[in-house]
Amino acid sequence: MPVFIWEGTTRKDEVKKGETEAIDELALRGLLRRQGFKSIEIRKKPKDISEYLPFFKGKVKEKNIVVFCRIFSTMINAGLPLIQCLDLLAQQEESKVFKKIIKAVKEDVEGGASLTEALKKYPEVFDELFVNLVAAGEAGGILDVILVRLSNYLEKAMKLKARVKGAMTYPAAVLLISMGVVALLLLKVIPVFQKMFEGMGGELPGPTQALITASEFAQSYWWFIAGILVVVYIVFKRFYKTAKGRWTIDSLSLKAPIFGPLLKKVAVAKFSRTLSTMMSSGVPIMEGLNIVSKTSGNVIVENALLKTRQSISEGKTIAEPLQETGIFPPMVVQMIAVGEATGALDAMLSKIADFYDDEVDAAVEAMTALLEPVMMVFLGGVVGGMIIAMYLPIFKMAALVG
Numbered sequence: 058m059p060v061f062i063w064e065g066t067t068r069k070d071e072v073k074k075g076e077t078e079a080i081d082e083l084a085l086r087g088l089l090r091r092q093g094f095k096s097i098e099i100r101k102k103p104k105d106i107s108e109y110l111p112f113f114k115g116k117v118k119e120k121n122i123v124v125f126c127r128i129f130s131t132m133i134n135a136g137l138p139l140i141q142c143l144d145l146l147a148q149q150e151e152s153k154v155f156k157k158i159i160k161a162v163k164e165d166v167e168g169g170a171s172l173t174e175a176l177k178k179y180p181e182v183f184d185e186l187f188v189n190l191v192a193a194g195e196a197g198g199i200l201d202v203i204l205v206r207l208s209n210y211l212e213k214a215m216k217l218k219a220r221v222k223g224a225m226t227y228p229a230a231v232l233l234i235s236m237g238v239v240a241l242l243l244l245k246v247i248p249v250f251q252k253m254f255e256g257m258g259g260e261l262p263g264p265t266q267a268l269i270t271a272s273e274f275a276q277s278y279w280w281f282i283a284g285i286l287v288v289v290y291i292v293f294k295r296f297y298k299t300a301k302g303r304w305t306i307d308s309l310s311l312k313a314p315i316f317g318p319l320l321k322k323v324a325v326a327k328f329s330r331t332l333s334t335m336m337s338s339g340v341p342i343m344e345g346l347n348i349v350s351k352t353s354g355n356v357i358v359e360n361a362l363l364k365t366r367q368s369i370s371e372g373k374t375i376a377e378p379l380q381e382t383g384i385f386p387p388m389v390v391q392m393i394a395v396g397e398a399t400g401a402l403d404a405m406l407s408k409i410a411d412f413y414d415d416e417v418d419a420a421v422e423a424m425t426a427l428l429e430p431v432m433m434v435f436l437g438g439v440v441g442g443m444i445i446a447m448y449l450p451i452f453k454m455a456a457l458v459g
């Protein structure tokens with residue numbers, strides 16, 4: 058519904074302003090008159106720029122969804138009606154994008170839709186895992202319990218993602234700094250030395266001449282180099298969107314010398330946490346595996362989980378096909394087998410997730426400790442090599458004078 062900005066005078070001649078959603082201006086005017094307002098001025102609120110330009114539209118952060126789940130659970134547990142809960146959640150929400158979505162969900166529920174049906178309309182915010190857990194909560198009458206589990210799951214998933222991002226940030230930052238320093242030397246510093254060497258005469262050492270040639274090329278064709286980088290990025294993105302490209306890149310990432318073991322541990326932690334949350338919430342294992350495979354983030358892991366799902370449908374246990382994939386360590390497979398045998402698979406998966414959360418922490422620390430000296434040597438080698446190459450003619454000249 059459209060939003061109107063209004064200004065009116067009360068019976069005590071107090072001027073009040075506000076913003077209200079209404080079907081049209083006439084309906085809002087009638088509502089305000091019934092509330093005792095007079096001399097009412099109404100105008101339609103202008104649309105936000107994000108409604109015209111989608112790329113300006115903000116995203117709903119995971120933190121907002123976690124807070125939403127926590128407060129929603131508390132309200133339902135306190136006995137508040139569902140519509141009132143959604144109304145209060147919309148009022149206290151700071152994100153404009155999320156506020157609109159909550160209001161829209163509330164309107165759908167008011168119109169007779171279930172909460173699950175209303176949430177399904179916004180897959181960019183409430184993914185398949187979220188919707189299925191809410192559906193299980195509605196069906197079992199334990200929506201408050203499910204929302205607590207969801208908020209716990211999202212918090213731990215958010216921390217896991219932050220750890221991986223933190224591990225990737227350091228090498229990426231050093232690489233960008235290296236590229237910036239090299240570009241500065243090639244475009245600004247080396248041309249100064251070049252002019253000085255031209256006045257000296259004589260033949261320059263090979264490394265110095267190669268560096269000057271590279272500097273001249275960078276000065277003349279910087280636009281070409283920038284274009285090549287952009288084209289490589291676009292080609293990579295498009296290649297990754299294809300089935301073959303995604304399979305190739307995801308496979309190589311799991312086999313990478315330093316990052317591969319970390320990504321495998323992250324995949325095991327995410328799989329265990331997600332499946333444990335779904336099973337403890339009453340979602341059937343077949344449906345749970347299907348959703349977990351879609352949220353894995355790696356096509357190799359996704360394919361392995363889908364094969365596991367197919368094997369289970371043929372009567373096998375979950376441990377057997379997981380062992381055949383080669384992605385899940387023997388210890389994980391054994392613990393899952395024990396969980397199946399004792400009928401406590403969800404609890405066992407939760408323990409595996411906790412263990413691998415700690416393993417990811419340890420792997421990130423070890424990787425950072427290993428990468429720090431390697432990246433510093435790399436940065437020092439590149440910059441130091443360029444500086445030495447530029448000073449070689451000066452050293453040569455000093456030797457001749459001596």
